[in-house]
Amino acid sequence: MSTVDPGMESMLETFIHETDTMLEQLDEILLESERARSLSEENINDIFRITHTIKGSAAMMEFDGISNLSHAIEDVFYVLREAPDKLEIVFDSLFDLILESSDFLKEEIGKLQGEADYQEKYPTILIDKLHDQANFLKGNTDTIVLSETESNVDTEVEDDENTYRIRVFFDDGCQMENMRAFMLLTQLQHYCDLLESIPSHPENDSEYSAQIIKNGFVVICKPTNSLEEVLKTIEGVLNIKTYEVLENSSKKEAIVEEKSKDEKSSVVSVEENEAAAKGTVTGKPVTVKTGGVKQSLISVNQGKLDYLMDLVGELVTAESMVIRNPDLNGLKLDNLTKSIRELRKLTDELQDIVMSIRMVPLQSTFHKMDRIVRDMSKKLGKKAELVTEGGDTEVDKTINDTIVDPLMHMIRNSMDHAIESAEERKAAGKPEVGRISLTAKNVGGEIHIKVGDDGYGMDPQKLLSKAKKNGLLTKPESEYTEKEALHLIMLPGFSTNTEVTEFSGRGVGMDVVRKNIEQVGGSISISSTKGKGTTFTIKIPLTLAIMDGMNISVGDTIFTIPITSIRQSFKVTSPDQIIENTNGTEMIMLRGECYPVFRLHNVFGLETELTDITEGIMIQVESSNISACIFADELLGEYQVVVKSFPMFFNQYNLKEKGFSGCSILGDGSISLILDINNFLANQ
Amino acid sequence: MNENHATELSAIEELNGRYLLFNCSDMLYGVPLVLVLEIIQTKNITYLPGVAPYIKGIINLRGKILPVLDIRLKFGIEERPYDDKTCIIVSEIRDMQVGLIVDSVSEVVTVDSENLAAPPNTKEMSAWYIDSVTNLEDRIVLNIDFEKFLKDDLDVIKVQ
Numbered sequence: 001m002s003t004v005d006p007g008m009e010s011m012l013e014t015f016i017h018e019t020d021t022m023l024e025q026l027d028e029i030l031l032e033s034e035r036a037r038s039l040s041e042e043n044i045n046d047i048f049r050i051t052h053t054i055k056g057s058a059a060m061m062e063f064d065g066i067s068n069l070s071h072a073i074e075d076v077f078y079v080l081r082e083a084p085d086k087l088e089i090v091f092d093s094l095f096d097l098i099l100e101s102s103d104f105l106k107e108e109i110g111k112l113q114g115e116a117d118y119q120e121k122y123p124t125i126l127i128d129k130l131h132d133q134a135n136f137l138k139g140n141t142d143t144i145v146l147s148e149t150e151s152n153v154d155t156e157v158e159d160d161e162n163t164y165r166i167r168v169f170f171d172d173g174c175q176m177e178n179m180r181a182f183m184l185l186t187q188l189q190h191y192c193d194l195l196e197s198i199p200s201h202p203e204n205d206s207e208y209s210a211q212i213i214k215n216g217f218v219v220i221c222k223p224t225n226s227l228e229e230v231l232k233t234i235e236g237v238l239n240i241k242t243y244e245v246l247e248n249s250s251k252k253e254a255i256v257e258e259k260s261k262d263e264k265s266s267v268v269s270v271e272e273n274e275a276a277a278k279g280t281v282t283g284k285p286v287t288v289k290t291g292g293v294k295q296s297l298i299s300v301n302q303g304k305l306d307y308l309m310d311l312v313g314e315l316v317t318a319e320s321m322v323i324r325n326p327d328l329n330g331l332k333l334d335n336l337t338k339s340i341r342e343l344r345k346l347t348d349e350l351q352d353i354v355m356s357i358r359m360v361p362l363q364s365t366f367h368k369m370d371r372i373v374r375d376m377s378k379k380l381g382k383k384a385e386l387v388t389e390g391g392d393t394e395v396d397k398t399i400n401d402t403i404v405d406p407l408m409h410m411i412r413n414s415m416d417h418a419i420e421s422a423e424e425r426k427a428a429g430k431p432e433v434g435r436i437s438l439t440a441k442n443v444g445g446e447i448h449i450k451v452g453d454d455g456y457g458m459d460p461q462k463l464l465s466k467a468k469k470n471g472l473l474t475k476p477e478s479e480y481t482e483k484e485a486l487h488l489i490m491l492p493g494f495s496t497n498t499e500v501t502e503f504s505g506r507g508v509g510m511d512v513v514r515k516n517i518e519q520v521g522g523s524i525s526i527s528s529t530k531g532k533g534t535t536f537t538i539k540i541p542l543t544l545a546i547m548d549g550m551n552i553s554v555g556d557t558i559f560t561i562p563i564t565s566i567r568q569s570f571k572v573t574s575p576d577q578i579i580e581n582t583n584g585t586e587m588i589m590l591r592g593e594c595y596p597v598f599r600l601h602n603v604f605g606l607e608t609e610l611t612d613i614t615e616g617i618m619i620q621v622e623s624s625n626i627s628a629c630i631f632a633d634e635l636l637g638e639y640q641v642v643v644k645s646f647p648m649f650f651n652q653y654n655l656k657e658k659g660f661s662g663c664s665i666l667g668d669g670s671i672s673l674i675l676d677i678n679n680f681l682a683n684q
Numbered sequence: 685m686n687e688n689h690a691t692e693l694s695a696i697e698e699l700n701g702r703y704l705l706f707n708c709s710d711m712l713y714g715v716p717l718v719l720v721l722e723i724i725q726t727k728n729i730t731y732l733p734g735v736a737p738y739i740k741g742i743i744n745l746r747g748k749i750l751p752v753l754d755i756r757l758k759f760g761i762e763e764r765p766y767d768d769k770t771c772i773i774v775s776e777i778r779d780m781q782v783g784l785i786v787d788s789v790s791e792v793v794t795v796d797s798e799n800l801a802a803p804p805n806t807k808e809m810s811a812w813y814i815d816s817v818t819n820l821e822d823r824i825v826l827n828i829d830f831e832k833f834l835k836d837d838l839d840v841i842k843v844q
Contacts, residue, residue, distance in 0.1 A: 314747060557731055604733035647742070648780055649751040649837065650735065658734045665744050671730040 015061050016113055017299055022050045023106050024364055027099070031370050034095050044081050047098075048074060054105070060179040065122045066108055072130035073101055079137040086137050097133060099371075101126050163194070164227055165246040167216040168234065177212040178202040184234065185219070191229050194222035218246075302397065305358055312347075312354050313546060313642035319347055320639065320667040351546060360400050362440050362449075363391035368404065369411045369438055376415040384419050384434035386411075393440040395447050399540055402520045403449070406513040410451045410536055411436060413510075418455030418534055428531070430454060446564075447542060452535035458528040460485035467494060483625070486526040490514045521661060523624040523678055539624070547643060549664075551636035551672055552619065554600045555608035558672040559632070560641050560664055561621060565677035569619040569635060578613055588618070588629055595620065598684055599631040608633055623678040639666070643674060659683055702794050703818070705825060706773065706786040709761050713786075714793075714818060714827040721774045721781065723789055726766045736837075743783060745774065752783040758833070777830050778838055784830070793820065800827075 029046055033039045055070035076094070080087060087094070104123050112118050168184065170177050181202040189195050198218040199211060223230045227245070234243050323340050366388045373386040395403075419425075419434035426432055437452045460482045467473050467488045473480075480488075488494060492511040517524050522540030541547070541564075549560035550569075572578065572588070578597065579587045586597040597618070601608045610616050610633045619630045641664035646655055659680030664672050703714035704723075729741045729752055738757035742749050752772060756763055769788035774781060795818050803814040803826075813832040818825040831838065 317747075606731065606733070644749055646732075647749055647751050649782060650732075652837070653735045655732075655734065660732075663730070663742065663749060665747065665749075669744055670728055671742055671744050671749065673730070673732070 012061065012112065013301075014299070015057050016109055018057065019054055019066075019105070019109050022054060023102055023109070024367065026050050026102055027371055028367050030095060030099060030102070031367075031374055034374070037091065039080070039084065039087055041081075041084070044077055044084070048077050048081065051077065056179065056182060060183075063108070063112075063120060065120050066105060069101055069105065069123050069127055069130075072127045072134070073098060075134045076130055076137065079134055083137070090133065090137065094133060097126075097129055099375075101130065163220060163222050164230075166219045166221070166230070166234065166243055167246055168219060168243040169216045169241045170212065171241045177217070181212055181217040184217070184240075187233055188219065188221060188230060191224055191233055192221040193224050194220075196220040300357075305354075305397075308354055309358065312351055316347060316351065316546065316640055317642055317665055317667065319343065321669075324667045326668075355396070355542075355546075356394075358397050359394035360397050361392050361394050362400065365400060365404050365407065366391045366438055366440075369407060372408060372411050373415060373436060376412065380415065381421065382415065382419050382434060383422050383425075383432055384415060384436055387435060387437045388439070389437070390440035393442055393447060395540070395542065399447075399520045399522075402516055403522075403538070403540065406516045406538070407438070407449070407451065409510075409513050411438070414451065414453040414455065414534070418453040418457075420455055442542075443539075446539050449538040449540070450535055451538070452533060454533040457530040457532050458486060458489070458526075458534055459530050463488050467491070470494060483525075483527075486528055487625075489526070490524070518678065519656070521676070525624055546640060549639055549641045549674065550619070551639050551641075551666070552600075552617070552630075552632040553634055553636055554604075554632050555606045557604075557606055558636065558666065558670065559600065560639070560672045560674045561619065561630070561677065562674070563638065565621045565623065565675075567620045567622055567627070569617055572613050572618055575613055586613075590620070590629075595627055595629050596684070597629045597631055601633075603684070621677045621681070623681045626681045628681055628684070641666075641672065641674070657683070701796065702792055703825070703827060704773070704789060704792050706789045708755055708759065708787050709764075712790070712823055712825045714795075714825040715773070715775070715830060716827070717792060719775045719777070719830060721776055724772050724774060724783075726770045726772055726785055740785060743772070745781070745783075748781065750774065750781050750783050752785060753834075754785045756785075756787075775830055777834060780838075782830075782834065793818075793825075795820075 026047060029043050033043050051070040051074040055067050055074060058064075058067035058070060076098075101123070104126055108121065168181070170180055179202070181197070185195060185197055185202070197220060202212065202217065219234075221230060231243075231245070234240060323344075328336070369388070370386050373384055376382075377384045414436050419436070420428065420430075422432045425434065435454045437450070439450045439452075441448045441450075460480075463485050464473070464477055464480060467485075468477060470493055472488060472491050472494055490510040490513070492509075494509060494511070514524055517538055517540065520540055522538055524536060524538050526534065526536055528534040548563040550563060550566055552559050552561065577588055579589065579594070581587065586599075587594050588597050589595075597613075599611075600606065601611070613631065616631055616633050617635050619632065619635075621628060621630055643662045644664060645662050646660070656676065657679055659676050660673050661676035661679075662674045664674055666672055699716075699718045702717040704717050704720050705712055705714050707713075724743075724745070729743055731741045732739065738754050740752045740754050743752050754763065764787065766785070770785060771789060772783040772785050773789065774783050776782075799818055799820075800816045801819060803816055813829050813835075815827045815829040815832075818827060
């Protein structure tokens with residue numbers, strides 16, 4: 001089947017989610033093992049379990065390519081499990097091949113996710129390669145005999161006291177009976193000491209479906225605790241029409257229970273311990289460890305979370321609409337104030353918990369970087385290791401998704417341009433293996449992510465001359481400080497490497513990185529020491545949706561400045577404090593330092609009667625590298641505002657770059673414009 | 685589900701052939717009623733710096749932020765101070781809600797398809813968004829296709 005049946009959509013979502021998670025795990029295991037240059041038995045089993053699960057669920061979703069590829073990987077590890085000592089022979093080629101396959105799977109999953117009409121690609125070459133690999137391994141081993149397609153329908157299970165035979169019938173026309181039977185087995189294994197079935201391996205052949213429809217699916221089991229527990233589990237499985245317990249070998253019908261189940265959209269997850277289920281294939285009795293840890297996680301559609309977030313946002317707005325209701329002005333309402341305080345506490349708490357739901361650890365993003373370093377060091381012949389720290393730091397899902405690409409780009413850059421070859425490193429007296437560090441830290445309301453390397457480092461002088469060549473300098477070369485020179489690399493049209501390599505230099509450079517990061521309200525700065533290495537520091541806010549801001553008015557327009565950007569606000573007492581340049585720009589001296597003054601009404605062309613600098617209010621703001629004073633009419637107070645983006649209609653105007661990060665609806669229904677101080681100052 | 689769909693369809697059919705008429709600089713324009721979401725008063729428009737002059741700003745319509753355009757300025761004719769009759773027609777164009785400021789709205793008329801005439805076949809660009817012309821007893825109505833009218837603005841929008 002090449003297109004997706006719309007009825008399967010919710011199952012598809014679960015499939016994508018599960019497979020995605022498992023592929024990430026697979027990569028993690030592979031990289032870890034590769035570094036250790038060995039595969040522990042546990043790891044082999046894990047890989048086995050992962051590929052087996054993917055195979056099973058993909059087959060259920062009828063994605064042949066994914067299913068068969070996983071099957072092929074599984075075959076290889078099947079051989080390896082039997083003869084772990086053969087691993088050394090094929091180590092490198094094997095890992096490359098498996099990682100390549102994992103990439104293919106990820107790509108397919110990505111396509112499933114993003115494309116409405118998914119067309120399946122069949123990885124013939126990969127599967128062939130894997131088969132070759134498996135055969136090669138097999139040829140090298142004489143101890144094992146691989147019998148993949150057993151069809152021993154009659155299984156020998158001792159018929160002692162506690163063994164039960166249960167015949168299960170599935171709903172008419174529920175399709176893929178063999179896979180459902182297999183899933184049933186998987187679920188049951190947690191509750192049974194011994195588990196067999198007729199047919200014995202329903203997942204191997206869809207031909208069994210017909211047999212199951214006709215004769216039912218017979219489960220032979222020896223319950224760990226009680227038969228009731230097993231029956232309860234069977235009841236809980238989807239699409240089961242009826243089941244009956246055939247008591248012991250006498251096959252006397254004991255209980256006949258009928259049960260019609262509403263089809264729920266929830267998908268039975270085939271997660272844990274499938275490797276063990278596979279273990280039964282070899283005919284060995286298997287003891288299943290359930291581990292006793294009950295999973296208390298549920299996966300929720302992100303759309304619902306976004307909606308919840310919106311609702312909480314509306315709630316916060318409505319709350320301040322009530323609290324700051326003009327009808328209450330001038331009244332002394334002690335009880336109301338008390339109640340309001342209580343309400344505030346609750347909404348604050350609600351907001352916190354909703355935010356925390358959306359938080360995901362950076363770990364998985366970091367693992368992706370691991371993979372890049374590995375691939376690139378192989379291809380470029382450089383030796384490097386990635387050291388990560390603070391992977392458990394949590395950020396908003398949206399932010400996490402946005403920074404993956406920039407981080408990837410930066411790591412690639414470091415590998416490609418910064419880390420020297422092993423010989424060069426030796427000559428420079430550095431350790432042969434380059435070191436790229438990736439750390440995340442929670443600092444106040446921000447997350448600081450640092451990407452560092454111990455490579456060449458950047459030469460400000462070189463950067464300057466390069467920028468000059470590309471016509472990017474805006475002031476005389478000598479006036480650039482070292483920091484400013486380093487920041488030149490983030491200008492559009494500046495690429496430090498003229499050659500296009502496979503990994504970087506494809507026309508997208510640090511300017512795109514900066515843009516992506518600024519999109520989520522973050523900033524990036526660079527420090528570098530020639531010969532010692534470079535460190536990029538990314539600062540991003542924890543969450544996006546709700547922030548503390550200072551509302552100020554200019555004429556009829558209300559602006560919100562993020563509290564984090566404000567250093568202080570003050571009144572100018574005499575016009576003498578203002579220094580006026582001949583070209584009309586104004587400046588002010590504060591504690592011995594000189595800051596430019598921007599009058600908002602001039603900058604944005606707003607009408608206001610208040611132009612006397614001593615009557616309005618001055619707000620000192622700072623971005624990552626500039627500090628300045630903003631002149632406005634008056635301060636309206638500190639508010640919690642819900643950030644709303646501008647309608648799509650304004651996309652063409654690049655409001656973000658003009659200094660507006662969004663807008664917000666205030667308590668009285670009017671709109672305030674949220675100033676993005678970084679961009680605002682960069683524009684002046 | 686099917687029933688819902690059917691009622692929805694019949695509701696749309698009911699609106700077919702009905703036009704909302706509005707005035708702009710002494711001329712009567714029509715817009716298919718299906719496209720009109722609602723008509724609201726012009727107040728509390730928040731000025732947005734740095735956008736085209738005919739975009740008057742943004743408004744808050746029950747928690748949604750909409751852009752508001754002055755139809756006079758978009759036509760290229762002189763602005764007029766807003767009064768009681770000035771109002772905003774909220775319309776949905778390409779899945780986006782947009783408010784259009786008009787001098788006043790007059791009425792809703794049902795037009796038979798035989799009363800619709802083809803637009804004037806001029807090469808002049810200003811008339812290319814006129815979809816059809818309706819001949820009511822004593823008046824001529826120019827029916828605007830909002831999507832064509834705002835083509836310049838809509839085409840440059842990259843869906844992010």
